[in-house]
Amino acid sequence: MSTSSCTGGCLCGAIRYEGTGTPYNVSHCHCLDCRRANAAPMVTWVSFGIDDFHYIQGSPKEIHWAGRIRSFCPECGTPLTFLSSAQATEVDVTVCSLDNPEFLTPADHTWVEDRLPWVHVSDGLPAYPRERSSHTKP
Structure with a gap:
């Protein structure tokens, strides 16, 4: 997806956001933290530069834990973003909170060593045991 603006928000509409610039690092994460925080077998994320992401309506609740x-x-509890001190220049956004998630194509799977045994990674995308070695920024 190459665009100048991506919008999204939560299920109830209380929170709205905008990501500007080109989104990058579209990835399925299978780590235990993401699975538990989102109550899902995996979470698909997209990255924006930290200065390219803004809330335009409402204020989310934040949980600070282990440098994240x-x-x-x-x-409504909709999971929205993830920030890490290890990648302080970007914000990861839950792809399915975007208004048009169908325009993004995942590039890989990360943390597959944590995946649930009944989740089969058979889509031909690269699968990394943990994190990929680098973040790909446009």
Whole structure:
């Protein structure tokens, strides 16, 4: 997806956001933290530069833990973002909170060593035991 603006928000509409510039690092994450925080077998993320992401309506609740910040809607609980001190220049956004997630194509799977045994990675995308060695920024 090459665009100048991506918008999205939570299920109830209390939170709206905008990511500008070109989104990058579209990836399925299978790590235990993401699975638990999102109550899902995996989470698909997309990255934006930290200065290219802004909330345009509402304020999310943030949970700070182990050098990471996860945000979600305080009204409906929709998971929204992930920030890590290890990648302080980017914000990861849950792809399915975007208004048009169908325009993004995942590039890989990360943390497959944590995947649930009944999740089969058979889509032909690269699969990394943990993190990929680098983040691909446009």
